[in-house]
Every structure is written in C-alpha cells, then in structure tokens.
Amino acid sequence: MISLRGLIAVALVLLAATVISLPEPGGAAVEYFPVPAVGSSKNDGNDAGLIVPILITDPDGELRYIVAPMIVHNSIVGTRGALNVFRYEPGGREMRFIGSFTEQIERKLLFSYADPAFNQGRYSLNFGASFFKNATSRFFDLGQATQETKETNYTARESRLNWRFGVYANEVTQISIGQRFRDVHLQKGATDLPFTVDRFPTVDGVQGESIILGHRATFYYDTRNNLVTPTDGMAVTAYAEMNQNLRNGDHPLYSRYEIEVKKLFPSESKRAVLVVRADLQATIGSQVPFFEQSSLGGQNSLRGYGVDRFIDKHLLSLSVEERIHIARAKVAGVSADFEIAPFLDTGQVFNDYKKVSFNDYRITPGVGFRGIVRPNVVGRVDYGFSPEGGAVFAGLDFPY
Secondary structure (H helix, E strand, C coil), X not given: CCCHHHHHHHHHHHHHHHHHCCCCCCCCEEEECCEEEEEEECCCEEEEEEECCEEEECXXXXXXXEEEEEEEEECCCEEEEEEEEEEECHHHCEXXXXXXEECCCCEEEEEEEEEEEHHHHCEEEEEEEEEEEEEEEEECCCECCCCHHHCEEEEEXXXXXXXXXXXXXXXXXXXXXXXXXXXXXXXXXXCCCCEXXXXXXXXXXXXXXXXXXXEEEEEEEECCCCCCCCCCEEEEEEEEEEEEECCCCCCCEEEEEEEEEEEEEECCCCCEEEEEEEEEEEEEXXXXXXXXXXXXXXXXXXXXXXXXXXXXXXXXXXXXXXXXXXXXEEECCEEEEEEEEEEEEXXXXXXXHHHCCHHHCEEXXXXXXXXEECCCEEEEEEEECCCCCCEEEEECCCCC
16 A cells, blocks of 8 residues: 555655646647556565656657656565656766655755866766665675575665766777765665675674765777767777775775777667677775675676676676567657567676686576657666576666
C-alpha cells in the first residue's frame, strides 16, 4: 500500500513535471508517451510502475528536453516517486537533474553540467553535485574468491562534488585537471541480510565516516564520431589521482591509476558495430576504504553480477559487445533506432599483480536491448548470466 508520504512525493513530482515540461516559445513540439517501468536487479529487487517521458523538440525537430516523471513500487524499499530532467543544447552541452523520494530510506538528488566545447571549443567543462542514500548496497569482503554466502547489506549515505576543466591539444586529444569530494557513511540497510558493519568491522571504510578529497589529472584521446552514441573510432582514457582521506590521521594518502581503451569496429553496412573495451586499474596505499578500491559487477562490468560484487585494490577486465541494428521507428515524433547487443564480460580483481591468473577470471555472457535517439539519448536493458543467478540492469547510456 502507498503511504501518505509516498502519495505526496508522487504528487510533487507530477506537478513539477507539468511545470518544467511546458514548451519553449518559437514552435517547440511536445510529445508524451507513457511506458511501463518493470525490472529486476540483483541487488535492488523488483520494480513495477510507470514512467512518462516527455520529449520537447525545437522547431527544427532537434531534441532539447526530456522530462520523465516516474512512479515505481520496489519490492525492498517501497514506492518511489522520481523526476528526471535532461536538457540538450548545441555543441554537445548537456544538463541533468534527477530527484527521487522513496518510502523507506532512499533519497537522491543529482545535478550535472557538461560542456565539451566550452569557450568556442577550446576547452571542456564539467561539474556536478549529488546526495543519495542507497539502502540496498552489498559487500562480500575483499578479493576475487569471496563467496555468495558472505553477502551483507548497508545503506550508503553519500554526498559528492566534482569539477573538471580540460584543454584540447588538438581535435582528438585533451588534458584535464579536476577535483572530487566524497563524504561516505555506512548505515543500516533495507534488507534482512547481515549488516556490513557488524559482519566486517575491521575492513577499512566500514566504521565511522570517510571524507575523501581527490586531485586528478587525465589524458584523453578520442576519435569517436559521437561522445554519447558513437558508431566508429577509438577512445583512450588514462588518469592519475592523489587522494586524501581526511578522517584517517595515520594513513591519509593513497593514489589511484587507470587506463581504459575502447575501440569500435563498424561493419561495411554500418548496421552492426563491434565494441571492445579493456580496463586496467591500480590503487596504491594503506587503509584505503573498500568503496574507493576497484570493483567488478553491475551495469558496466561483469553484468551477470550485482553492483560491486568483487572488490580489491587492482583490476583487469575485458568486454566485447556486438551492437546490431534491428529497426528504426518514430517514437513520439522522434526517430529512434533499436538494437540488440549480445556481449561477453570478463575480469578479475586482486591485491598483488604477481597473483594474476587466467584461472581466476570471471566470465558473464549476456544480451542487451537498446533504444537510441541520436545523437544524445540511449535507453538500455541488459541481462547478464552468472553462476549466482544472473542480473538485469537498465540505464540511460551505453555500458561503455
């Protein structure tokens, strides 16, 4: 049953959606199409509800806004009212706002702004802020060999701030600097599983509050033909980051490093695109909180497992996905492409590079379904198989 608090949250969401979705002057078009919101996630339980995307286009037919109020009942945390607002501008500028209120524990507020062609294309600018409480987070201990029977639950109460400023060396190369702030506190979760703080009291990051201040330098090389919905090209990202755990007086400093390579191989007809992604991560330092270490599992890696299923200091992973075009149709007045995407994810986490073994790699095959409104919007549902029962994930972007 939906409580009075839940009804109030839903009413506010729908009212805000009505106001925000009013079209801009100058002949903007507005299209509505309600769709069911049904899903099942390894960690987050079962969802059933309704989402009403509102698409607003300019007089030239270009998508400018998506406003998506949603009401969903979740089997673990109850009824959730949410509002998603996405604004798209010329030059690839994008602004996002997400707000949600759930009957039990969970809250979410997120704002982000990205301008990949800031100041007439000389620079890039990104910044964002968020606050959320995720009541279904899982922890199984550190390492690749953790057993499903050691599963615990906690609520991740987090506040985040971040900014990044980049300078283009040429059309495909960028060097950026940035900072991030992360405040994390573990609270009692929403499931009947053991509480992580009780089961793993000695794991770094479990007890007390962690306040992380990170300083990052990043190198980008990107020849893809689009940042959001690419069909050709290659992207290389490498970063080095120095972090300060302001709540740890004994070992406050640690560093993180990553190099990720993504390559797209389109077929001659352009109706299929093979995508390969390789990722290498390393964390150097003592008493690094477990949630700051490398992890596998979730919507972007080892999609047959729940989010953060395997956690340790270092990571190696490889994913292959074939995106196959199956149809094009008009949806609410906007042209949309539909794809099927069989995939294979592999990888492992470890605490010492000398212990890396091909025998320890986890492998999860699966298949994804995507709806794409080019050049800015991707909706997807992925199912990955694993010995632990598999997992289903939905998102508003490609996994990589």
